[in-house]
Amino acid sequence: MNFFDESGRKPIVTVLVGDRPVIGLERVAALADIRETDAAGLPMALRGADVLYLWDFFSGAVEPAWKHADALTWLHVAAAGVDKLLFPGLIDSAVTVTNAHGVFDLPMAEYVLGAMLFSAKGFGQTRDLQHNRVWARRTTRNIAGARVLIVGTGSIGRCTARLLTAAGADVNGAGRVARTDDPDFGTVHSSSRLTAVVGAYDYLVLVAPLTAQTEGMVSAEVLAAMAPTAVLINVGRGKLVDEAALVRTLDDGGIAGAVLDTFAVEPLPPASPLWGMEQVLISPHMASDADSWLDDLALQFERNFLTWHAGKALPHQVDKVLGYVPTSGADR
Amino acid sequence: MNFFDESGRKPIVTVLVGDRPVIGLERVAALADIRETDAAGLPMALRGADVLYLWDFFSGAVEPAWKHADALTWLHVAAAGVDKLLFPGLIDSAVTVTNAHGVFDLPMAEYVLGAMLFSAKGFGQTRDLQHNRVWARRTTRNIAGARVLIVGTGSIGRCTARLLTAAGADVNGAGRVARTDDPDFGTVHSSSRLTAVVGAYDYLVLVAPLTAQTEGMVSAEVLAAMAPTAVLINVGRGKLVDEAALVRTLDDGGIAGAVLDTFAVEPLPPASPLWGMEQVLISPHMASDADSWLDDLALQFERNFLTWHAGKALPHQVDKVLGYVPTSGADR
Numbered sequence: 056m057n058f059f060d061e062s063g064r065k066p067i068v069t070v071l072v073g074d075r076p077v078i079g080l081e082r083v084a085a086l087a088d089i090r091e092t093d094a095a096g097l098p099m100a101l102r103g104a105d106v107l108y109l110w111d112f113f114s115g116a117v118e119p120a121w122k123h124a125d126a127l128t129w130l131h132v133a134a135a136g137v138d139k140l141l142f143p144g145l146i147d148s149a150v151t152v153t154n155a156h157g158v159f160d161l162p163m164a165e166y167v168l169g170a171m172l173f174s175a176k177g178f179g180q181t182r183d184l185q186h187n188r189v190w191a192r193r194t195t196r197n198i199a200g201a202r203v204l205i206v207g208t209g210s211i212g213r214c215t216a217r218l219l220t221a222a223g224a225d226v227n228g229a230g231r232v233a234r235t236d237d238p239d240f241g242t243v244h245s246s247s248r249l250t251a252v253v254g255a256y257d258y259l260v261l262v263a264p265l266t267a268q269t270e271g272m273v274s275a276e277v278l279a280a281m282a283p284t285a286v287l288i289n290v291g292r293g294k295l296v297d298e299a300a301l302v303r304t305l306d307d308g309g310i311a312g313a314v315l316d317t318f319a320v321e322p323l324p325p326a327s328p329l330w331g332m333e334q335v336l337i338s339p340h341m342a343s344d345a346d347s348w349l350d351d352l353a354l355q356f357e358r359n360f361l362t363w364h365a366g367k368a369l370p371h372q373v374d375k376v377l378g379y380v381p382t383s384g385a386d387r
Numbered sequence: 388m389n390f391f392d393e394s395g396r397k398p399i400v401t402v403l404v405g406d407r408p409v410i411g412l413e414r415v416a417a418l419a420d421i422r423e424t425d426a427a428g429l430p431m432a433l434r435g436a437d438v439l440y441l442w443d444f445f446s447g448a449v450e451p452a453w454k455h456a457d458a459l460t461w462l463h464v465a466a467a468g469v470d471k472l473l474f475p476g477l478i479d480s481a482v483t484v485t486n487a488h489g490v491f492d493l494p495m496a497e498y499v500l501g502a503m504l505f506s507a508k509g510f511g512q513t514r515d516l517q518h519n520r521v522w523a524r525r526t527t528r529n530i531a532g533a534r535v536l537i538v539g540t541g542s543i544g545r546c547t548a549r550l551l552t553a554a555g556a557d558v559n560g561a562g563r564v565a566r567t568d569d570p571d572f573g574t575v576h577s578s579s580r581l582t583a584v585v586g587a588y589d590y591l592v593l594v595a596p597l598t599a600q601t602e603g604m605v606s607a608e609v610l611a612a613m614a615p616t617a618v619l620i621n622v623g624r625g626k627l628v629d630e631a632a633l634v635r636t637l638d639d640g641g642i643a644g645a646v647l648d649t650f651a652v653e654p655l656p657p658a659s660p661l662w663g664m665e666q667v668l669i670s671p672h673m674a675s676d677a678d679s680w681l682d683d684l685a686l687q688f689e690r691n692f693l694t695w696h697a698g699k700a701l702p703h704q705v706d707k708v709l710g711y712v713p714t715s716g717a718d719r
Contacts, residue, residue, distance in 0.1 A: 169508045172501030182514045185669045190654035221553040322522035337517040
């Protein structure tokens with residue numbers, strides 16, 4: 056028995072669509088009245104809506120339309136990062152926020168493993184030499200036994216830790232709360248102590264969300280403390296890193312290289328010196344996007360909707376103050 | 388008590404050196420008389436020698452000098468593949484042959500995993516787009532659940548199978564003897580049935596040695612039976628593949644791509660059309676060469692020598708008729 060059975064009406068689900076048509080709403084449509092809208096129509100479509108489903112998750116249309124959300128109880132965003140979504144009116148409201156928790160874990164973990172091997176095995180230089188038809192044998196690094204520090208201990212970080220460990224790497228974490236007995240990371244350092252600990256690692260992997268606390272966390276000081284043989288892998292958010300300091304560090308040989316999937320400004324501007332650095336791979340914010348990602352996102356909303364419609368608590372709710380879904384080692 | 392203790396003389400170890408100085412002979416030198424030689428000096432240096440150590444493992448100098456090997460009991464080659472070494476006089480002799488069994492297992496397994504992720508995550512195209520400063524998001528494949536057929540069930544194939552399985556892939560093998568209960572591969576197909584089975588796999592990985600039986604095993608027919616979405620990874624020997632048929636298959640879109648570390652002729656001639664194929668990564672026969680490889684090879688010979696000097700049986704002897712070290716699932 057749920058609210059809508061009692062009230063005798065169907066809930067209203069407003070779907071913000073963008074360039075891509077929304078998919079996978081068949082089962083939802085049987086139980087709800089669906090209003091598809093673009094950003095311009097959002098204020099009108101929000102009035103009386105119980106649920107807002109942000110299929111077009113790069114839209115900034117929610118905040119300007121927020122005053123029309125007079126019946127909203129749940130907002131679902133088909134993305135992992137909610138940094139562009141959260142604003143004071145939403146944070147202060149009673150609206151539950153869920154995101155694409157878990158959907159991107161495996162693709163991102165695999166992308167990080169691929170990025171490590173891309174660096175360790177010299178595939179970038181191999182590709183560049185291929186273009187000039189140059190045969191030049193070199194030696195390469197093994198990832199077995201490589202020391203990896205993953206910044207971000209949520210579900211993506213944990214999935215990444217498990218995959219890298221399975222592939223032979225020696226993985227620790229960095230997060231809000233330091234601890235030594237984490238099931239996936241063993242030691243978790245406090246992110247505030249990155250400068251003190253980062254020098255011991257061969258790879259620094261960023262999967263953290265962008266929050267007031269994490270913005271710029273990989274500062275000039277952290278970069279200076281990294282080993283000159285170390286590699287930075289950023290699949291989190293560009294603004295986790297002081298990008299100007301990163302350019303200087305790479306230029307000076309302060310670190311050996313980087314695989315960057317996210318940037319302070321996206322698309323990365325053509326004038327950025329990062330494009331031309333042979334020891335850097337520029338990847339266009341695609342680490343999370345496996346072939347099945349749209350289906351996976353649609354299926355997740357369907358499952359969440361059925362849970363919500365049954366009157367049950369939604370899993371993996373975003374902590375709107377923290378800015379992400381809190382997880383613990385046990386939450387896997 | 389061993390032969391040399393009884394005879395009162397030190398054994399003679401002839402070392403064929405090439406462009407690289409031989410390393411790691413300190414403990415051997417305490418127990419043996421060492422003769423370092425180049426190819427020209429090999430006939431003289433072989434006379435009376437008990438052991439021949441091929442540090443320069445790409446040399447073809449052994450067969451022409453073979454008639455001078457009047458006291459030889461053991462030949463060690465610091466390489467995995469012995470296809471360029473074996474000749475009738477050696478095969479018919481009583482000389483024991485050992486190779487770099489095991490030294491290359493982990494680097495090659497990691498290279499194969501890196502090659503799979505390079506293909507699955509589109510890193511080649513990403514690198515090419517980077518050169519033109521083009522930001523173009525695409526979706527990528529996961530390797531979790533990908534079906535992989537590894538041709539070659541020796542120690543390199545087994546190490547590769549275990550690593551790929553740990554990373555989530557679904558791995559089978561192909562070898563001389565079909566079976567269904569292999570500890571690393573589960574099902575092992577007979578290599579003679581490749582055409583019949585290869586269509587079910589997303590990746591075809593070649594780590595087999597080059598022998599009369601394996602030469603050309605990936606024929607035009609096998610390539611035609613592969614799925615159009617499949618990727619070929621060859622870190623074994625170039626001549627396992629009909630290279631002309633491979634070029635045609637890639638040109639026609641018969642398979643999706645390839646990561647090739649070995650070629651029929653090496654270095655790959657500049658005129659080869661493979662260099663210019665964007666769906667192919669040309670890697671200069673370096674899959675086995677981790678930074679530590681020379682140290683690892685030297686340490687292996689030292690260990691083998693101490694075993695031999697103590698009068699014990701050498702482990703992992705090459706079957707000179709088969710052309711490789713036979714292994715079983717239990718031999719790990």
